[in-house]
Amino acid sequence: MATLYEYYNTGDDSRIGAWAQAWNAQTFTPSVAHKITSVKLLLFRKKLPGIVTASIRATDASGLPTGADLCSGTIDGDTLTTDEAGAWYEIILGDGYILAANTTYAIVIRAPTGTVTNTVEWRLDVSSPTYPGGCYNASNNSGVDWFANGNYDFMFEEWGEPIPVVAPTVTTQAADSVEQTTANPKGNVTDNGGEDPTRYIDYDTDSGAPYAHTKDCGVGGVGVYNSNLTGLIPETKYYYRARAVNSGGTGTGSEMTFITKSRAVAANMAAKMME
Numbered sequence: 001m002a003t004l005y006e007y008y009n010t011g012d013d014s015r016i017g018a019w020a021q022a023w024n025a026q027t028f029t030p031s032v033a034h035k036i037t038s039v040k041l042l043l044f045r046k047k048l049p050g051i052v053t054a055s056i057r058a059t060d061a062s063g064l065p066t067g068a069d070l071c072s073g074t075i076d077g078d079t080l081t082t083d084e085a086g087a088w089y090e091i092i093l094g095d096g097y098i099l100a101a102n103t104t105y106a107i108v109i110r111a112p113t114g115t116v117t118n119t120v121e122w123r124l125d126v127s128s129p130t131y132p133g134g135c136y137n138a139s140n141n142s143g144v145d146w147f148a149n150g151n152y153d154f155m156f157e158e159w160g161e162p163i164p165v166v167a168p169t170v171t172t173q174a175a176d177s178v179e180q181t182t183a184n185p186k187g188n189v190t191d192n193g194g195e196d197p198t199r200y201i202d203y204d205t206d207s208g209a210p211y212a213h214t215k216d217c218g219v220g221g222v223g224v225y226n227s228n229l230t231g232l233i234p235e236t237k238y239y240y241r242a243r244a245v246n247s248g249g250t251g252t253g254s255e256m257t258f259i260t261k262s263r264a265v266a267a268n269m270a271a272k273m274m275e
Contacts (some may be wrong), residue, residue, distance in 0.1 A: 001160060002038065002159040002160065003034070003093065003159065003160060003161060004029040004158075004159055005030055005031075005032070005034055005036070005155075005158050005159065005160055006029070006030055006031075006086060006123070006133060006155055006157075006158045006159065007156060007157040008026075008129070008130075008131035008153050008154070008155060008156060008272045009062045009156070009157055010043070010131060010155075010157055011125040011127075011128065011129070011130070011153050012042060012059075012123040012124055012125050013076070013124075013126060013127050013195065014094075014123055014124055014125075014153075015044070015084065015086070015121040015122060015123050015124065015127045016121070016124060016136075016138070016154075017046065017051075017119030017120065017121045017122075017241070018049075018109050018110050018111050018114065018119060018120050019049060019111050019114030019115055019116060019119045019120070019122075019187065020111070020112065020114055020124065020140075020142075021115070021140060021141055021142045022109075022110075022116075022138070022140055023110040023138065023139040023142060023143050024109045024122055024127050024136070024137070024138050024139075024154070024206070025057075025065050025106040025107060025108040025109065025136075025137035025138070025139075025146070026106065026107045026134060026135070026136060026137070026154035027059055027063055027065070027104050027105065027106045027133070027134030027135060027137060027148070027158050028104070028131075028133050028134040028158060029102065029103065029104045029132075029133030029134055030100070030101055030102070030105070030107075030120045030133075030158075031101060032101050032193055033098065033099060033100050033101040033163055034096075034098070034099055034100075034162055034163055034164075035095040035096045035098050035099070035160050035161050035163055036056060036071070036093060036096055036097055036099050036158055036159070036160040037092065037093060037159055037160045037161060038073070038090050038091060038092045038096075038158075038159045038160075039054055039056075039090070039091050039107050039156060039157065039158050039159070040052065040088050040090045040091075040156070040157040040159065041088070041089055041091065041107075041109070041119065041122060041155065041243060042086040042087070042088055042122070042123040042155035042156075042222075043080050043086055043087065043120055043122055044080055044081050044083055044086040044087065044104075044121050044123075044222060045077055045078070045080040045081070045082060045083070045119070045120055045121065046080060046082075046117065046118065046119045047099060047118040047119075047252075048078045048121050049075070049077035049078065049080075049109070049113070049114035049116055049118045049120045049239065050077055050078060050079060050109070050111055050113035050114055050118070051074050051075075051081075051111070051112070051113065051215070052074060052075050052076075052089040052091075052109065052110070052111050053072055053073070053074050053110055053112065054072065054073055054074070054075070054093070054108070054109055055069035055070070055071065055072035055073075055093070055105060055107075055108045056069065056070045056072070056093060056097055056099075056105055056106070056107060056108070057069060057070060057105065057106045057108050058070065058105060058106075058233060059104045059105060060096060061107055061224075062082070062148075062265075063104055063134070063148060064106075064137060064146040064147075064148060065106035065108055065137060065139075065143065065146050068098040069108075070105075070227065071093040071094050071095060071096055071097040072093060072094060073091040073092045073093045073094055073151075074091070074242040075089055075091050075118045075272065077111055077114070078273050079146075080120065081189045083232060084122075085122070086120070086123045086155075090159075091256065092191070092245065093204060096160065096161075098163060098206075100159070100203070104134060105170065106134075106137060107154075107156055107158065108143065109122060109143070110143070113137055122154050122155070123154070123155045124136060124152050124153060124154040124155060125152065125153050125155070126151065126152050128155035129151065129152060129274075130153070131153045134275060135148055135150045135151075135152060135153055136148065136149045136150075136151075136152035136153060137156055139180065144207070149253050151167050151183075152208050155248050156257040159204050163194045163261065165193055165194040165195045165216055165246060165247050165248035166193040166194060166196065166236065166249065167168045167193050167246065167248045167249030167250055167251045168189055168191060168192050168193040168195075168197040168242040168244040168245075168246055168247040168249075168251040169189070169190045169191040169193070169239060169251050170187050170188065170189050170190065170197075170199070170242045170243065170245075170251045170252065170253050171187065171188045171190060171242060171253045171254070172185075172186075172188075172226060172240070172242040172253030172254050172255065172256050173185070173186035173187060173188050173242070173253075173256075174186070174200075174256065174258075175240070175256070175258040177228075177238050177260070178258050178260060179259065179261055180234040180235075180247055180260055180261050180262070180263060181230065181232045181233070181260065181261065182229060182230050182232060182233060183226070183229050183232060183235060183238070183258055183260060184227060184228050184229065185201050185203065185227050185228050185229065185238075185240045185242075185256070186201075186224055186226055186227065186242070186256065187199055187200075187201060187202065187217070187224070187225050187242025187243070187244070187246050187252075187253060188224045188225070188242070188253075189220065189221065189223060189225070190222060191222065192221050192222055192246065193246055193248045193249070194246075194248065194252070195243035195246040195247055195248065195269075196219050196220060196221045196245070196246065197219065197220075197245050197246040197251070198217075198218065198219050198243070198244065199215065199216075199217040199218065199219070199220055199225045199242070199243075199244050200214050200215060200216055200217060200242070200243040200244070201214070201215045201227035201229070201241070201242060201243070202214050202238055202240060202243055203215070203229065203234070203238050203240035203241075204238070204239055204240075205236055205237065205238060205239070206240045207241065207244070208239070208255070208256065211240075211241070211242075212230055214243075215228075215229055216225050218232070233260065234258050234260050235259070235260060235261065235262035235263070235264050236259065236261055237253055237257055237258075238258055238260070239256075240255065240256060240257070240258070241255045241256070242254050243253065252253075
């Protein structure tokens with residue numbers, strides 16, 4: 001059964017039409033990762049706009065639609081209501097697309113065979129919009145160039161299904177800042193598995209699990225993380241691995257090693273710095 005995720009579906013007080021080269025879009029930002037499967041839009045028609053395409057696109061650094069369609073669907077615009085209050089229409093987006101959390105996307109609408117008098121009209125709020133995750137966008141050259149107006153929000157609902165959470169993927173990275181009693185072994189989460197994991201560095205003076213010590217590095221997403229270990233024994237070989245845990249399971253990296261500095265090396269380095 002489909003789940004409603006992002007939406008802005010009340011407060012409309014105007015409409016903007018799309019036809020041929022005049023395209024409209026509403027950007028939105030999912031708060032949780034999921035697979036989008038359809039959109040519901042508050043639409044009506046003027047005369048006969050023909051087939052209407054709705055698609056999902058990525059956005060650029062400025063928050064404007066960019067690139068090819070990530071998924072798309074169509075509806076016969078000639079069958080839409082002519083009542084200017086509009087009606088809600090669901091457009092199925094083919095195989096759908098997995099959306100990342102906290103990433104902005106765009107719902108793009110166009111009527112390729114429409115004209116300035118044969119349009120698909122999308123209801124929107126131009127007086128007091130409150131959707132926080134995006135805004136109205138438009139293009140006058142078939143999606144080549146876009147502009148946004150943060151004072152407008154189209155009426156939309158985006159529907160989809162949850163993504164099953166699986167164990168994260170993590171690799172062990174080389175340690176740096178190795179001193180007598182401190183070191184910074186690192187890990188790298190390359191795939192969060194659909195849920196940001198708690199990240200760890202397991203370490204010991206003996207090779208292999210179970211490890212005697214574990215540093216909790218906190219919850220985080222994809223990327224390198226630090227452990228900043230303290231209280232180590234000088235001139236000692238340590239074995240360590242990265243580990244990450246979410247509700248889907250545990251991912252571990254391969255074992256690596258580092259050797260803490262001896263007191264003599266540290267003393268010599270200090271003496272040279274004093275010279």
